[in-house]
Amino acid sequence: MGGEVIRTVGLKKSYLTGAGALEVLHGVDLAIGEGEFVAVMGPSGSGKSTFMNILGCLDTPTSGEYFLLGERAGTLSPDQLAARRGRYLGFVFQGFNLLPRADLVENVALPLLYAKVPWAERRERARQKLDLVGLLPWAGHRPAQVSGGQQQRAAIARALAGEPSLILADEPTGNLDSQNSDEIMRLFTELNDKGLTLIVVTHEPDVAACARRLVRFHDGLVVEDGPVAGRRRP
Numbered sequence: 001m002g003g004e005v006i007r008t009v010g011l012k013k014s015y016l017t018g019a020g021a022l023e024v025l026h027g028v029d030l031a032i033g034e035g036e037f038v039a040v041m042g043p044s045g046s047g048k049s050t051f052m053n054i055l056g057c058l059d060t061p062t063s064g065e066y067f068l069l070g071e072r073a074g075t076l077s078p079d080q081l082a083a084r085r086g087r088y089l090g091f092v093f094q095g096f097n098l099l100p101r102a103d104l105v106e107n108v109a110l111p112l113l114y115a116k117v118p119w120a121e122r123r124e125r126a127r128q129k130l131d132l133v134g135l136l137p138w139a140g141h142r143p144a145q146v147s148g149g150q151q152q153r154a155a156i157a158r159a160l161a162g163e164p165s166l167i168l169a170d171e172p173t174g175n176l177d178s179q180n181s182d183e184i185m186r187l188f189t190e191l192n193d194k195g196l197t198l199i200v201v202t203h204e205p206d207v208a209a210c211a212r213r214l215v216r217f218h219d220g221l222v223v224e225d226g227p228v229a230g231r232r233r234p
């Protein structure tokens with residue numbers, strides 16, 4: 001285990017609504033180190049997405065500090081945030097978000113296109129990531145030709161394509177049955193065993209139980225933070 005990947009200090013976020021400013025994060029202090037596997041839980045509306053959007057450099061806090069890999073990220077411009085996203089972060093979503101007309105190699109290679117990596121190298125690196133998630137035999141298939149679990153594995157390969165320091169996953173098993181869900185959590189567990197840092201938002205206790213650490217939000221604050229008791233190996 002190495003350094004700190006994430007640190008937030010007194011992080012607050014307000015939205016302007018018709019009724020005035022609505023504060024949805026009330027001062028979140030959280031540090032996450034290299035190699036951690038963190039599950040984020042909490043009721044709907046407790047601020048999880050707002051918090052993850054800030055961690056993912058998709059949004060900035062109203063006040064407080066956010067440090068990504070020791071660098072202050074809470075006050076960056078949209079271009080600087082986009083550069084941090086491309087360089088350090090990988091995203092996995094509930095709905096996979098794969099391009100339907102592209103095959104799995106092209107889907108996984110897409111972030112490298114934005115990073116201006118030459119075509120042959122893009123393809124080679126995408127194939128390596130597909131191999132890592134067990135999908136090399138399906139490299140030439142389109143998303144609709146493989147199962148939901150396989151689509152999510154391809155999305156994880158895409159998230160890994162840029163060699164990120166951190167993967168942020170938002171309800172990654174929300175669209176999957178329990179067998180495919182376990183397949184995804186098994187992959188996350190293996191990747192974490194190899195040192196990958198992971199933050200996974202989930203409503204499912206079975207999914208959270210696969211993580212090493214559980215952070216629970218309620219009403220815009222962290223109300224619980226500690227090791228997962230009785231960790232599950234999916």
Ligand code: ADP
Pocket residue numbers: 015016017022024042043044045046047048049050051
């Ligand atoms: P969770 O992900 O835990 O369901 P959210 O972070 O999505 O919680 O939402 C927290 C609160 O912030 C909710 O009350 C939600 O209605 C409010 N909220 C989220 N985004 C906005 C926005 N863009 N404008 C106004 N209110 C918002």
